[in-house]
Amino acid sequence: xxxxxxxxxxxxxxxxxxxxxxxxxxxxxxxxxxxxxxxxxxxxxxxxxxxxxxxxxxxxxxxxxxxxxxxxxxxxxxxxxxxxxxxxxxxxxxxxxxxxxxxxxxxxxxxxxxxxxxxxxxxxxxxxxxxxxxxxxxxxxxxxxxxxxxxxxxxxxxxxxxxxxxxxxxxxxxxxxxxxxxxxxxxxxxxxxxxxxxxxxxxxxxxxxxxxxxxxxxxxxxxxxxxxxxxxxxxxxxxxxxxxxxxxxxxxxxxxxxxxxxxxxxxxxxxxxxxxxxxxxxxxxxxxxxxxxxxxxxxxxxxxxxxxxxxxxxxxxxxxxxxxxxxxxxxxxxxx
Amino acid sequence: xxxxxxxxxxxxxxxxxxxxxxxxxxxxxxxxxxxxxxxxxxxxxxxxxxxxxxxxxxxxxxxxxxxxxxxxxxxxxxxxxxxxxxxxxxxxxxxxxxxxxxxxxxxxxxxxxxxxxxxxxxxxxxxxxxxxxxxxxxxxxxxxxxxxxxxxxxxxxxxxxxxxxxxxxxxxxxxxxxxxxxxxxxxxxxxxxxxxxxxxxxxxxxxxxxxxxxxxxxxxxxxxxxxxxxxxxxxxxxxxxxxxxxxxxxxxxxxxxxxxxxxxxxxxxxxxxxxxxxxxxxxxxxxxxxxxxxxxxxxxxxxxxxxxxxxxxxxxxxxxxxxxxxxxxxxxxxxxxxxxxxxxxxxxxxxxxxxxxxxxxxxxx
Numbered sequence: 001x002x003x004x005x006x007x008x009x010x011x012x013x014x015x016x017x018x019x020x021x022x023x024x025x026x027x028x029x030x031x032x033x034x035x036x037x038x039x040x041x042x043x044x045x046x047x048x049x050x051x052x053x054x055x056x057x058x059x060x061x062x063x064x065x066x067x068x069x070x071x072x073x074x075x076x077x078x079x080x081x082x083x084x085x086x087x088x089x090x091x092x093x094x095x096x097x098x099x100x101x102x103x104x105x106x107x108x109x110x111x112x113x114x115x116x117x118x119x120x121x122x123x124x125x126x127x128x129x130x131x132x133x134x135x136x137x138x139x140x141x142x143x144x145x146x147x148x149x150x151x152x153x154x155x156x157x158x159x160x161x162x163x164x165x166x167x168x169x170x171x172x173x174x175x176x177x178x179x180x181x182x183x184x185x186x187x188x189x190x191x192x193x194x195x196x197x198x199x200x201x202x203x204x205x206x207x208x209x210x211x212x213x214x215x216x217x218x219x220x221x222x223x224x225x226x227x228x229x230x231x232x233x234x235x236x237x238x239x240x241x242x243x244x245x246x247x248x249x250x251x252x253x254x255x256x257x258x259x260x261x262x263x264x265x266x267x268x269x270x271x272x273x274x275x276x277x278x279x280x281x282x283x284x285x286x287x288x289x290x291x292x293x294x295x296x297x298x299x300x301x302x303x304x305x306x307x308x309x310x311x312x313x314x315x316x317x318x319x320x321x322x323x324x325x326x327x328x329x330x331x332x333x334x335x336x
Numbered sequence: 337x338x339x340x341x342x343x344x345x346x347x348x349x350x351x352x353x354x355x356x357x358x359x360x361x362x363x364x365x366x367x368x369x370x371x372x373x374x375x376x377x378x379x380x381x382x383x384x385x386x387x388x389x390x391x392x393x394x395x396x397x398x399x400x401x402x403x404x405x406x407x408x409x410x411x412x413x414x415x416x417x418x419x420x421x422x423x424x425x426x427x428x429x430x431x432x433x434x435x436x437x438x439x440x441x442x443x444x445x446x447x448x449x450x451x452x453x454x455x456x457x458x459x460x461x462x463x464x465x466x467x468x469x470x471x472x473x474x475x476x477x478x479x480x481x482x483x484x485x486x487x488x489x490x491x492x493x494x495x496x497x498x499x500x501x502x503x504x505x506x507x508x509x510x511x512x513x514x515x516x517x518x519x520x521x522x523x524x525x526x527x528x529x530x531x532x533x534x535x536x537x538x539x540x541x542x543x544x545x546x547x548x549x550x551x552x553x554x555x556x557x558x559x560x561x562x563x564x565x566x567x568x569x570x571x572x573x574x575x576x577x578x579x580x581x582x583x584x585x586x587x588x589x590x591x592x593x594x595x596x597x598x599x600x601x602x603x604x605x606x607x608x609x610x611x612x613x614x615x616x617x618x619x620x621x622x623x624x625x626x627x628x629x630x631x632x633x634x635x636x637x638x639x640x641x642x643x644x645x646x647x648x649x650x651x652x653x654x655x656x657x658x659x660x661x662x663x664x665x666x667x668x669x670x671x672x673x674x675x676x677x678x679x680x681x682x683x684x685x686x687x688x689x690x691x692x693x694x695x696x697x698x699x700x701x
Contacts, residue, residue: 061678064622065613073421074668077412091525092613092620095532103417115525157521 022053023275026080027110027267028072030088031063033189035111035217035241035263042267043084046275054080055271063156065089069096076103082274083107084267090115090294106277110270111263112161113294121283122297122333124270126261128161129293131240131303132168132215135259138305139211139238140176142256148210149182153198153223155189155216162186164293165215182209189216198222206230212237220258224249242306242314250311257307260314265322266301269329281336288332299333301325391640395655399662406666413669416541422665423544424535428608430550430657432628433635434557435602437653440636442574442591443645444500446598448489448508449632450625453606454618455515456482460607461524461616471528479603485511486599490592500595512624524616532614546608550654553604558650570594575646602628630681634660637688660684 027043029036040057047055058075060067065088072085073096082105087093094114097107101119113123139150152169155162166184173181185201188194198219202209212227212235214220220239224246227237239246239258249255277283283297292298302321306314330336387393406413432449439446446452456478463474485507492503537545560567573580573587574594581587605628610616621628637643638659639652660681667677 062622062627064627065617065620066609066627069612070425070664071668074418074665077410077415077418077421078669078671079411089523089613089615089617089619091523092615092617095535095612095614099536 022051023082023278024054024080025052025056025082025084025271025274026072026075027055027057027084027271028068028075029059029086029111030068031060033063033217034243035261036086038264039084039267042264043271045264046268046271050272050275052271052275056080057267060088063088065092068093072096072100076100076105081105082271082278084110084270084274085120086111087114094118106274108270108274108277110266111261113292113298115294116296118295120297121273121277122287122289122299123292123295124266124273124299124301125161126259126266126303127290127292127298127300128215129164129168129171130300131259131261132165132213133172134303134305135215135238135240135257136169136172136213137175138257138307139213139236140172140179142236142238143179143211146178148179149208150179150211150213151182151201151205151209152184153188153194153212153214153216153219154184154186155219157187162215169213169215185219189218191218191222194218194222198226202226202230206235209235211235214239217241217243221245224255227254228252242318247306247311247314250306250308253308257305260304260306260317262301262304262318262321265318265325268322269301269326272326273329273334276330276334276336279336281330281334284333284335287334299325391649392652392655395638395652395659399655399659402659402662402666406662406669410666410669413666418665418669419542420538420544422661423542424546424612425661425665426654426658427544427546427550428605428612429631429661430635430654431553431601431605431608432632433639433653433657434553434650435598435605436632437636437639437641437648437650438557438594438601439500439598440641440643441570441645441648442500442594443577443643444493444591444594445504445633445643446486446489446500446595446602447504447629448485448511448625449598449602449605450621450628451508451512451515452482452485452599452625453602453609453628454621454625455485455511455606456603457606457610457616457620458515458519458524458618460610461527462519464528465524465526471530475607478607479600482603482606483596483600486602487592487596489599490595493595494588494591508624508626516618519618521618523618525614527610527614527616531611535608535611535614546611549604549608553601554650554654561648561650566590566593571646571648630678630685631657631660634681634685634688637685638691643689656688 025043025046027039029039043055043057046052058071060071068088083100085097085107087097087109090113097114098119101107107120109120109123111125113125114120152166154166166186170181173179182205185197188197212223214223214237217240220241221243223237224239227235228249233253237255239255241258242260246255246258250257289296290298290300304317304321306317310317412418435449436446459481460474460478463469463477464471489504489507492507493500496503534545539545561571569585570590573585573590577587609620613620635657636653638656640649641647641653663680664677667680
């Protein structure tokens with residue numbers, strides 16, 4: 001029996017080392033969410049374009065830190081040797097990610113950041129606070145002069161970017177004496193709570209509201225649908241991301257615009273970087289990282305503004321942004 | 337290994353049948369498998385038969401089979417790194433199982449184990465980060481808070497006369513909601529390095545240091561039920577509350593103690609997760625702490641703890657937790673799909689409950 005077990009163990013280890021010849025990149029979000037739908041094609045494209053051994057997208061069954069940790073560590077055992085990860089928690093994820101880096105697998109954080117200190121290579125994401133700030137400025141601009149009341153519908157409080165987005169909106173509002181942030185409704189980045197709270201808000205305060213800023217995927221979709229249902233284009237809205245509902249609402253004039261994040265490009269470039277780091281490249285000591293509230297190793301993947309003028313070319317906007325970043329990425333951030 | 341009360345759960349038995357003595361000697365009410373099996377078989381062959389028929393042996397055999405299957409299907413299952421990970425997962429799962437087991441002894445349950453575990457972790461984080469207490473003092477006080485919350489459950493059950501299902505369902509929301517209100521859902525992140533260092537510590541390259549607190553608690557619980565009068569009184573009260581009451585045992589007090597113990601052990605599990613994450617996070621056990629529930633029931637019930645009370649197996653709970661952890665880990669490694677793992681665990685719980693029913697029938701015959 002012992003001999004049998006030993007044989008199996010040796011075979012397993014050999015299989016693991018064989019797989020280690022190429023970069024087997026695992027792309028793991030914090031949990032199931034429509035935002036990450038573009039990560040899977042991003043991983044597949046990276047595998048094909050950069051000759052990776054794998055570019056597999058794996059989703060924890062729920063948005064729960066322990067499940068993400070268990071999944072990540074099981075992937076290490078399966079032979080994945082480079083990772084692109086959206087951390088389940090900006091601090092709570094650090095011990096597990098440090099442990100993974102300790103096995104020799106580089107970790108690149110994408111779409112949200114991990115709080116320093118940690119052993120991960122860097123973070124590539126939209127600067128959430130700045131994006132929310134700029135989106136709110138666009139909203140204020142669209143509402144025109146005079147006293148205005150706006151409401152902010154935000155995502156999960158446990159999501160690393162939510163607090164930053166709340167701060168960004170508050171900063172933009174603080175710069176305009178005539179604008180009042182009437183209410184912040186957060187923790188609603190799922191259909192049920194979003195429908196319930198946004199409907200209740202619109203029923204109670206819709207007539208007093210001049211503008212809506214949304215900084216979560218689901219709240220954006222739900223709020224866009226609510227405005228279409230009401231049919232009143234008096235209330236201006238700026239959302240986030242590129243759900244077809246939001247894109248159509250921009251075309252139809254129910255939504256003024258949306259701040260894009262380009263999850264496809266983030267996962268694609270992060271997979272490329274993870275592969276290069278595993279192949280011996282290192283992060284440049286003097287890389288021109290952008291200041292970020294959570295980390296000193298932040299790469300801004302950009303947040304273009306989608307509006308009626310460019311809504312027909314959304315895919316081209318994302319593609320251009322990805323190409324531009326990739327063209328100079330290695331020279332700018334890596335020593336190879 | 338298996339501790340239970342003679343005549344446990346036989347509804348036809350009256351108070352006198354429990355053999356509890358009015359001079360308050362509950363030892364006479366407690367028996368083990370050896371007495372049960374001894375009626376039809378004694379000697380060396382009888383011992384082997386007893387071992388072969390025991391719940392723990394059955395679980396051990398299942399674990400061996402699961403290990404062999406996963407080792408042949410999943411590359412790296414027997415690697416040092418995975419064995420170390422498995423030890424760490426088993427340590428936490430077994431501790432969560434203990435927190436439910438000590439209440440199952442009473443014939444009740446504690447749906448608030450997850451909520452209490454998170455409350456304890458958050459309390460510890462608050463005491464360290466905001467109050468500035470040394471980590472060991474903060475941990476002790478936090479476990480005390482867990483015991484206190486458990487005792488509230490116990491008092492609620494005893495005084496209201498309601499089933500613990502209802503009481504702990506309510507307190508699960510109360511405890512968790514109170515914690516969210518007090519902390520404003522903010523995590524405590526400035527934990528000493530010692531916590532994460534401990535969670536990553538390994539011996540001989542494969543044994544996680546997280547197993548240490550679990551082994552300590554397992555030994556203490558084993559000693560409680562095997563060697564102490566109060567442990568045997570808990571079993572007696574859980575098996576036949578009315579009979580135990582008539583024999584002079586203070587059943588209500590014993591039930592409150594069981595719930596307090598459950599709170600303290602759930603707190604230990606919460607602190608282990610705090611060490612694992614390096615931060616006290618409100619969502620560490622899911623919404624309302626519900627993510628612990630399946631694990632909490634699976635270990636003890638698979639391990640031979642009767643859902644109707646009066647019988648407990650600490651070793652069985654550890655083996656049950658080990659089996660569940662191995663299956664979860666193995667299923668992830670063979671890539672059955674992350675969403676199927678939870679479904680498989682649910683099926684296991686159903687199977688365990690059916691086995692529990694057959695076991696009770698066997699005990700009664």
